[in-house]
Each structure stands twice: as structure tokens, then as C-alpha cells.
Amino acid sequence: MAGKIHQRSSGQAAKRHRSRGRPKLEDVAAIENRLLDVALKEFVKHGYGATSMTSIVTAAEVSKTTLYSRFSSKEKLFRAIMHQQIDRIGAHAALKPNQGRPDLAQGLQAYANRMLDVSLKGSLLEVNRLVYSESQRFPELGAAAAERTEVGIGQIADFIEECAAADGLPCRDPRGVAEAFIHMLRGWYVNIMLTNRKISPDTREQWVKRAVHAILSSRAEW
Numbered sequence: 001m002a003g004k005i006h007q008r009s010s011g012q013a014a015k016r017h018r019s020r021g022r023p024k025l026e027d028v029a030a031i032e033n034r035l036l037d038v039a040l041k042e043f044v045k046h047g048y049g050a051t052s053m054t055s056i057v058t059a060a061e062v063s064k065t066t067l068y069s070r071f072s073s074k075e076k077l078f079r080a081i082m083h084q085q086i087d088r089i090g091a092h093a094a095l096k097p098n099q100g101r102p103d104l105a106q107g108l109q110a111y112a113n114r115m116l117d118v119s120l121k122g123s124l125l126e127v128n129r130l131v132y133s134e135s136q137r138f139p140e141l142g143a144a145a146a147e148r149t150e151v152g153i154g155q156i157a158d159f160i161e162e163c164a165a166a167d168g169l170p171c172r173d174p175r176g177v178a179e180a181f182i183h184m185l186r187g188w189y190v191n192i193m194l195t196n197r198k199i200s201p202d203t204r205e206q207w208v209k210r211a212v213h214a215i216l217s218s219r220a221e222w
Contacts, residue, residue: 044126048134075140082144091115095159104163112208153178171222
């Protein structure tokens, strides 16, 4: 009997020991996503400057160790939020909706419509307003936004190169074209955002169609 009790106690101890091991990958991802979501709400509610790492710890109901072991500063936390939003937007997938031959006009229009549609509502709109309102005092916000822009430029440049190869039309400067396209979209977006205008999907789609036509009209010079 004593032996059975000892075995049961040993098994329970082993189970407790295993529970203290490293969390599963999905648990780690869930924790990080929760931290980013809570931090975003705090930034939007109080502003970047007025939000501290301590207030995020309190709002997320986690320990400082849990937060700082993943994001060692507020700047890195905000950068992570920006990259999370890139993943959630999924505009890159719109460039090639299937595995067939890439279509430059179709891909650019789909990318632009997806990006602008998502950026004009919800948390992404709130983050962009935060960047524009506080980046002068906190340059790290502008740097994080620039990193996000670089991701988009890289995606478009790669797609342009792929289409150039498929269409047999060499492109000397795919990155330059991608930059022009991304900043064209940004200019229209900022104008809408700063004037608080309500834009219908049809109005947005018509503008995107004209923008893509304008940039493709000079394709022979690329």
C-alpha cells in the first residue's frame, strides 16, 4: 500500500514538473497576440506617449516578466503591432489569387483595394491616425510605419518582376515602380484619412482602377 501511495505521489510530482516546462508554440503565439491586442487598445485609448509598459501589464493582467521577455521596450512592442497588422491584412495574397499566370493590372488593383479597404476602418485606421498625430514627438512611430511601407514595396517589386518575366517585358527598376505605386496609394489614403471622408467601395475601386491605369501606361519605360 505504501508503495502505491509513493508511486501515485511520484506521478503527481512528475505531472506538476511537466506543467512547469516550456509552453507549447500555440500557447506562446496566443500570449503574444493577446499582449499585442491589449497594447493596441491602450495606445489607441490613451495615446502612444501616455501609455506605459506598466499600464499594458496591468491591462493584460500578466507579469512584467511575461511582457518584457517578449518585447523589451514600448518601441519594439509597437513595431510588433505593425507587423501583426501586415499579416492580418493579407494584401500580398491578393496579388496572385490563384496559381495561374500573374496578371499585373489585376494584381495591383486587388492589392490596392484590399489595402485601402482595410486601412480605412477599424484598428488599422486608428493606428495610422496615432502615427500621424504623434510621430513628430516619437520618431519611432514613423520608423515603424516606414518598415511597414518597406514590406509593401518589397511585395509589389517582387510581383512586378514576376509579371515582367511572364509577359516577356523586362523591367529595369521594379523597386522604383513599386515605390511610386505604394506612395500613390498612400497619398490618396492620407487625404481621405485626414479629411474624415466616407468613401464608398465603388468610389475607391474607380480611383484604384484609374491609378493602376496611370502607372501601367508608362510600362514600356520601366
